[in-house]
Amino acid sequence: MADAKNPRRWTRRAAIAGGGLALAGGVGVLASRKGDHGGAHDAYFVALSTALRKAGIAHPVLVIDQRRLDRNIAAARATLKPSGLPLRIVVKSLPATGLIDRIASGLPTNRFMVFNGAMLETMAARPDADLLLGKPLPAMQYAEFVDKAGAQVAGRVQWLIDTPERLRQYAAIAAARNAPLRANMEIDVGLHRGGFPDGRALAETLDLARTFPHVAVSGLMGYDAHVPKMSDPDEAYAASQRQYRTAIGVLHDKLALDPRTLTLNGAGSPTYARHAAGTAANEVSVGSAFVKPADFDLDTLARHAPASFIATPVIKAKRMELPGSEWLTGPMTFLDPNAARAFFIYGGHWLATPVSPPGLQFSTLFGRSSNQEMLTGSTSVALKPDDYVFFRPNQSEALFFQFGDIALFDGTAISGGWHTFAVSA
Missing domain, CATH: 2.40.37 (Lyase, Ornithine Decarboxylase; Chain A, domain 1)
Known part of the structure; x- marks a missing residue:
């Protein structure tokens, strides 16, 4: 009742409360205000x-800094030198002849990974190029390449096979054109994008390959780009390597192939440095690391610019x-x-x-x-x-x-x- 008899007291209390809310709101607005991040070119x-x-x-x-490019080439060379692992250049990430030539001569290497028919035609014009497909192409595109380039040129290429169905398609095309088919088997080492998921699936397809006289199995390809994104990259890499060693064992058991005569391809820019420290593969693929786009700001590429x-x-x-x-x-x-x-x-x-x-x-x-x-x-x-x-x-x-x-x-x-x-x- 005392407050009701003294409305001025209520007004004062409301003002104090309102002022407090306004102050709190103002503090909140100021706290949410972003800082000035602007500046000038360095x-x-x-x-x-x-x-x-x-x-x-x-x-x-698009500008390429040649000095930084050369530094990245030197970084890859130095990273791989202790292991002796050869490097296969990923063409899709570096789609310019001059760029590829500079990297190839700086390593040096004549190994290239190609991902589509158009780039395959360009790279196949190099008589000394060792070519491996980085993804399985539709059978129709395989047939088109054999018809355009000829059986001999197509027979130099290692074609990626990921399923028994694709092997049957390719083998039928090769037989119809009397073309040798070098089949590199894609294995799933944890990325789950495709390829043979386990040793039994690979073994069944290797048994199938033996029934085709035009087919020679040339090796394996296992891509492990998932490794840096896992909660435990070390364990993810170790698991991928176990998968790879299992596949090598299946190749040896089924076809009595010496791993030293095969293309056992692994890695990619995010993981090639891990392979340099120990791997079941006998070569690594690298592309983007030479120009290092922003998506490749990874600890494993700290030596690259x-x-x-x-x-x-x-x-x-x-x-x-x-x-x-x-x-x-x-x-x-x-x-x-x-x-x-x-x-x-x-x-x-x-x-x-x-x-x-x-x-x-x-x-x-x-x-x-x-x-x-x-x-x-x-x-x-x-x-x-x-x-x-x-x-x-x-x-x-x-x-x-x-x-x-x-x-x-x-x-x-x-x-x-x-x-x-x-x-x-």
Whole structure:
């Protein structure tokens, strides 16, 4: 009753409570406010910008740093030297003749892994190329290659076989064309993407292979890209190796083949360093590690450096404004100062991550665009039209086809270019 007789006391209490809530809310807003991540190009990207400008490149371009590429080649060579393991270059991840030639001569190696018919035709033109398919191709494509390249050339290739049905299809085509078929058996070492899941399944298919006079089993391929993503990579790798040794034993028991005469392919960029420390395989495949896209920032590739970048000019630079909701621009940029400025670039929507200048980000409000993609940044990002923005590819493969010739950066200048292969999937 005393409070009812003193409404001023209620007002004071409400004001104190309301003020407390406002203060708490303000603290919460401030706590959720992002920091300013913007900045300027570092010395490396300043030098690359200068080189591109001097070369007159004013469109999106894929750049390979030759010095970093050579460093990555040397890193792979040094990693594998104690084990003596040969390296097979993964062509799909490095789809340019000049790029492949530089890596092959730097290792050296004449072993290549190919993943589609178009690249197989290109690589088969090399008379000394040791070719292994990295995935099973449809039987129709196998037949097409035999018909175009001839039985002798097709017989040099190791074709990947993952099921008894595919072996029957390939064997029928080989017999009809009197072509020798070298069959490399894909085994599942834990990735579960396909291949023979256990020793019994492999044994049954090896028994089948013996019934085809045109077929010679050339070895095994076991891909273990899952290993770095497991909760216990060491155990995952050990398990994959047990699977591989089981398969080798089946080969020996069924066909009396000496493992030293076979292609026992394993690894990939994420795991080749593990194989160098001990493996059932007798060769490793490596591709992306030579250019190290962002998806390959792994502990096992710590010796490798990013060697490929996308460079593209800024078309427009302005203050950020939200279409139709301009009044929200201020509150939004207060909460995220990295959304204060808008930069519309030449092209975009690549499978890549902006890396320089720092603090650039994609806009979830504007969405992605392959014409004039918008990036946002803080007022600390002083980009203006015709300045360059740099991205780091997340992967290589298909992305390398999107820019025409690859520009080569020697640390000072754009010193030349490499043609990519004809576009293929």
